[in-house]
Amino acid sequence: MVIEFLKFRVLHENIIIDRRIEVRKRDALLALVTTCCTSQRSKSLVPNFLGGSMHLFKCVSYFFLIATIFTGPSSATAQQGEQSREQESIVAKVDSTWNQVFEFEEGWTGGDGAGTVDLGNGRVLWMFADSLIGDVVDGKHAAGTHMVNNVMAIQTLSEDGVPNRRQFEFAWGANDKNQEPTAWLIPDPDLVKPSSPIVNAKYPNGWYWPAGGGCTFDEKGKRKLVFFQYHVGRTDKDQGVWSFKLIGGAMTVIDDTDRPLSEWKPRQLDLPHSVDSDLLATRAAEGGGHVKVENLKEFHWGMACLIHESELAGTKTEFVYIYGARPQEMLRRQVVLARVPASQIEDFSKWRFFAGDQSWTDDVCLAKPITDSGAGEFSVERITWQGTTKYVMIHSEDMLGTRIFARTADLPEGPWSPQRQIYDVPDVLRSKNYFTYAAKGHASISLDGMLLISYIVNSQDFWEMLGDASIYRPRFVSISLEELFEPRSVD
Secondary structure, eight states, X not given: OOOHHIIIIITXXXXXXXXXXXXXXXXXXXXXXXHHHTSHHHHTTOOGGGOGGGHHHHHHHHHXXXXXXXXXXXXXXXXXXXXXXXXXXXXXXXXXXXXXXXXXXXXXXXXXXXXXEXXXXXXXXXXXXXXEXXXXXXXXXXXXXXXXXXXXXXEEOOTTOOOOGGXXXXXXXXXXXXXXXBOSOOOOTTTOOOSSOOOXXXXXXXEEEEEEEEEEEEETTEEEEEEEEEEEEEOSSOOXXXXXXXXXXXXXXXXXXXXXXXXXXXXXXXOTTOOOHHHHHHHHXXXXXXXXXXXXXXXXXXXXXXXXXXXXXXXXXXXXXXXXXXXXGGGOEEEEEEEEEGGGTTOGGGOEEEEETTEEXXXXXXXXXXXXXXXXXXXXXXXXXXXXXXXXXXXXXXXXXXXXXXXXXXXXXXOOXXXXXXXXXXXXXXXXXXXXXXXXXXXXXXXXXXXXXXXXXXXXXXXXXXXXTTSSSEEEEEEEHHHHHSOOOOO
């Protein structure tokens, strides 16, 4: 489970790779892929040294093959005729210094997600989802490599501001009974409850993928950190490789971030506002709640998170703003927004949801989108530009797209500008199997006047990914703030 479209498209059961695909074609595609992925021939291809979870990579190949049959050329191919015009709007530049930073050859050697949180005092938290632990030999992931669902890392910046691999401290879980590494954080069944039944002996309470967002604030003289997790697990239906879905969310709290990463004691809190379709259907069936059938929508929170001062009862109050996504049909996602006073963030009854027209509601199902389109992973950051506060949203193009987009706003809730292309990832041209996703901004480690942006390149072919250790790790570009906030006109 290392690929963005499996994480979100499959888990939401919206398997469509182009907006023009009809529903009947989607259903046929799902049935064909399920058959291929559960066949004995496919199962025999799973490499023992990476474990059964890597079976998904082979299924991705089937997915792309069948999808091509059903849909013809990808959206990226269909747009080639417009490339000459769009090149004028590509303003981000490759950051060769940062591209060398994650070329690790032992320990953590690859992973996606790659969200960051500024911890202060020159320390930055990196949050990775599915990660490879092992060695790289001759540019390839070696036998004995294992995959874990999440990994944390702290980067301690040097005074000269130049990043290098020696600045990083990685952390994942202790070895299990088979002497294989485990995830840094595993759902505690006494604290975080799935909203759907799980049938999985290895992960009886599912697992976490970092959602990507987090922030810090002072509390009782210490620097407190909150960040968010997708809670993922199996459904009670046997659908082979497709038996996975998002079953809720969690908020992780570190009460004192000044301690070394190895001494962190994470607290897990079940996030009731991460609503999935099974839970909503149950509430609607009961008929006693306030949820109406037309409001049955999934909500997932924590892709981005920031601090912003707002008025509360006539007093300036430090709020935490939490960005989320509401999946729509045809692979669309609306971006939604919640806020809560930082001092009350663990009291989920105090959360309020943006309802449009500068109003906020305590009913998550009445949340209004702040953008009508977005990706499964994105960043939102507060940036000072020419003495004023601005907000920047960075995200990848939807499935199979190669572009990175930016939006800007003067307030956390917007109004947000239309999305604007700022980069077209060339790395995917190295192989017909490569694709890109998970673009995010990293303001806290950017040079003055610039915004650093990461993205992931992966392969639909499992063996190709293992054979090219230069992919499935963050790649970087940078864009000037002037280009973000005062873009050149494009005819």
